[in-house]
Amino acid sequence: MLVRAGGASAGEVGIATGGGSGHLPLFLGYVGPGLATSVAVGNVFSAQSSDAALAAIRAADAGRGVLVLIGNYTGDRLNFELARDLADAEGRDTRLVLFADDVLSAPPERSADRRGVAGVVFAYKCAGAAAAAGASLDEVAAVAERVAARTRTAGVGLSPTVLPTTGRPTFQLADDEMEIGIGIHGEPGVRRGTLQSADAVADTLLDAVTAELDLAPGARVALLVNGLGATSAEELYVLTGRLHSRLDRSGVVVHRTLVGEFATSMEMAGASVSVLHLDDELGTLLDAPCQSPFLPGSLR
């Protein structure tokens, strides 16, 4: 369990998060002023314990309640829900928001089964800014819910990661293949295909993401282009160039762009694209200052 330097800020709603290791900077890297308050981590690709989750909730509680903001994974959820039961018995007020932004992990009619991936960074940023501005627990939770409802992510894997516990790769791919819809633990995607150009990959991912976002001309978005661990910044910027030109062409305004490693899968090669459909309040919250070595001081 790790908590913000100086602990939870008096008068602020706390934000507790967590999950398995192997995804740095997720989850530890998003603890800081204007972001999450505390974090509980488990072993590589394994849920955090309920004890660690309860410790994170306690550490985040400065008297105005705690938002538990986590990705939608069964073990992570069950252990945090149990920790919420125990926190409830201690008289603490908590809310749970599950982030499930990976569009390719389940079809729309099963969206509650989707995995949470890199898009959660937008939720830390916006909910953290709301908490820092003094919003109530219900308001902070509502911001996180709105970011979750308006964010979609799609990813592609080019090479697997090797699990330290087994010494085996999480999946097998030929040199000239890619897995569309890969999860951040190497979960199978929707389709395995021949390696394509960066432009074609960018188009595939952007089409998957925008299909559910209803972006009319003039819509404002935040864009996050995430490397999965072994993909160079140069390649990510090539993808970003194509994404910008596609969005420009459809009249969508890109308010902020983040390019780099935000939610990785150790040494997996590949990338994901997240789009947050902003409204006025989310745009303001996204621009508010925050402090973390893994995010610009503010996203400006």
Added chain:
Amino acid sequence: MTDVPTIAGWLALACERWAAARDELTELDAAAGDGDLGVTVAAGATGVAAALAGLPADVTLPDLVRCAGAAFARGNPSSFAALTGAGLLAAAKYLDTADSDCREAVAGALDAAADRIAERGRAAVGERTVLDALVPSVTALRSAPPGRAAALTAMVAAARVGVAATSEMPAVRGRAAWVGERSAGIPDAGATAYLRLLEALASVAQA
């Protein structure tokens, strides 16, 4: 009504015996899931026995159940541990306001546990989970002849039938769902774990 320290003693002793099911549960779970259920039950049961030993003599029944739930979950961070812990915490909350002097209070507490496990695990009866042994055992408890021994005998018998039925159920929840047909013909490890606990409890509390 049996006093609470006696119940704690039974439960602690039953947990020690329950932990001995480790290898059987590991084997069942390895056939259909990831094989960690034996470790989860052994660690949880040992943790519960130790936690119960540390309770004050004037502990209430809800607090005993709450202590057992937290201790079981602390054993290891698996889904089964978190679900069992959550179920016991729900049972304790039910007992906070129930009249614990009657059999219906115990049945109601087990109902509360089953409901919580179903909700958290997003599972229903017939989906090859612990619910397939737990839910029929509560029905049996309600219709059993008077007396503790008769109640426990009826619960064990119903759970045993429930466990046998899971062999032919397709897994739709948990890791067992990923391996699909590999689980056919093998009883569910979670349901079996509950049956072994009931058997242990019956052996120590029937006398």
